[in-house]
Amino acid sequence: xxxxDYFRISKVGTASxxxxxxxxxxxxxxxxxNQPSYLPQLQKELLAVIQKYVSVDQDAISVSFEQxxxxxxxxxxxxxxxxx
Amino acid sequence: xxxxxxxxxxKGGVGKTTTSAAxxxxxxxxxxxxxxxxxxxxxxxxxxxxxxxxxxxxxxxNVINEEAxxxxxxxRDKNCNLLYILPASQTRDKDALSxxxxxxxxxxxxxxxxxxxxxxxxxxxxxxxxxxxFADDAFVVTNPEVSSVRDSDRMLGLLASKSRRAEQNEExxxxxxxxxRYSPDRVKLGEMLSVDDVQDxxxxxLLGVIPESKSVLNASNSGTPVILxxxxxxxxxxxxxxxxxxxxxxxxxxxxxxxxxxxxxxxx
Numbered sequence: 082x083x084x085x086d087y088f089r090i091s092k093v094g095t096a097s098x099x100x101x102x103x104x105x106x107x108x109x110x111x112x113x114x115n116q117p118s119y120l121p122q123l124q125k126e127l128l129a130v131i132q133k134y135v136s137v138d139q140d141a142i143s144v145s146f147e148q149x150x151x152x153x154x155x156x157x158x159x160x161x162x163x164x165x
Numbered sequence: 166x167x168x169x170x171x172x173x174x175x176k177g178g179v180g181k182t183t184t185s186a187a188x189x190x191x192x193x194x195x196x197x198x199x200x201x202x203x204x205x206x207x208x209x210x211x212x213x214x215x216x217x218x219x220x221x222x223x224x225x226x227n228v229i230n231e232e233a234x235x236x237x238x239x240x241r242d243k244n245c246n247l248l249y250i251l252p253a254s255q256t257r258d259k260d261a262l263s264x265x266x267x268x269x270x271x272x273x274x275x276x277x278x279x280x281x282x283x284x285x286x287x288x289x290x291x292x293x294x295x296x297x298x299f300a301d302d303a304f305v306v307t308n309p310e311v312s313s314v315r316d317s318d319r320m321l322g323l324l325a326s327k328s329r330r331a332e333q334n335e336e337x338x339x340x341x342x343x344x345x346r347y348s349p350d351r352v353k354l355g356e357m358l359s360v361d362d363v364q365d366x367x368x369x370x371l372l373g374v375i376p377e378s379k380s381v382l383n384a385s386n387s388g389t390p391v392i393l394x395x396x397x398x399x400x401x402x403x404x405x406x407x408x409x410x411x412x413x414x415x416x417x418x419x420x421x422x423x424x425x426x427x428x429x430x431x432x433x
Contacts (some may be wrong), residue, residue, distance in 0.1 A: 110319070
């Protein structure tokens with residue numbers, strides 16, 4: 082590392098990285114906190130039903146919940162296996 | 166009307182017990198009869214920070230189990246006769262505290278005390294839950310460091326949803342931010358989250374900033390709350406915090422780096 086590099090690194094602190102990481106993380110954790118508590122169970126049961134008919138992976142199904150000012154959306158996404 | 170203050174953080178080692186001892190002493194010194202309770206059952210340490218570890222006979226769990234009266238368990242502080250300490254038990258039974266029992270002890274304390282300071286254990290387990298459950302005001306102690314800020318945010322979520330006030334649809338707990346172990350010179354270099362950074366993330370009312378200070382270790386070494394070290398920066402910062410909590414308007418003195426050029430050069 083040259084002397085010049087040393088000065089360059091010391092100019093840019095790590096605090097801004099910390100802030101950015103925290104803002105993303107905290108926003109994510111706050112939004113998942115507002116999700117209904119039945120969501121994981123719902124996802125598990127849906128998967129069990131689908132697996133009865135189609136052979137899908139554990140992660141083939143995703144359930145997400147979004148909340149706007151006046152409406153709540155429950156989004157269900159199932160990825161079916163390719164035909165071989 | 167008595168007020169219950171919880172000193173909480175989620176993360177350990179950020180200064181909850183130091184803060185509990187300092188603000189309880191500060192409130193008592195200002196003429197308010199104050200009790201400070203250690204909720205860290207199994208790992209009590211408030212007695213050590215307050216310098217009364219050799220005077221503990223009965224503890225919080227004894228009072229809850231009605232093996233001792235409140236007056237038998239409360240220890241009067243040696244420096245201030247308006248301050249009383251209720252030590253935690255050293256039992257390893259983690260179910261020693263019950264919501265009903267804690268509520269009963271707090272109700273009894275409320276008859277006689279103006280302020281009841283609850284020193285929460287780290288984590289979000291039962292002890293931490295019960296320390297904040299009955300609170301009117303919460304002092305959220307945070308270090309300018311990523312894991313501490315994240316845990317504080319988590320704690321704020323719990324204060325808003327799992328407290329008595331939340332459950333009974335009363336007015337929410339008043340939440341205040343206390344930023345501890347702050348180094349203005351490191352903030353200036355961009356190496357540490359600033360007060361504004363932390364407030365941007367947590368959006369809390371700032372009650373005060375405690376600078377990183379040698380006086381905190383000196384105080385705990387000798388078992389005297391750091392607020393009694395009136396010449397120290399940390400002691401003065403806690404005195405300001407108590408004054409602000411009591412409604413006084415005090416400028417923030419420890420956010421900016423005040424050290425002169427030569428002291429910076431030679432350390433100190």
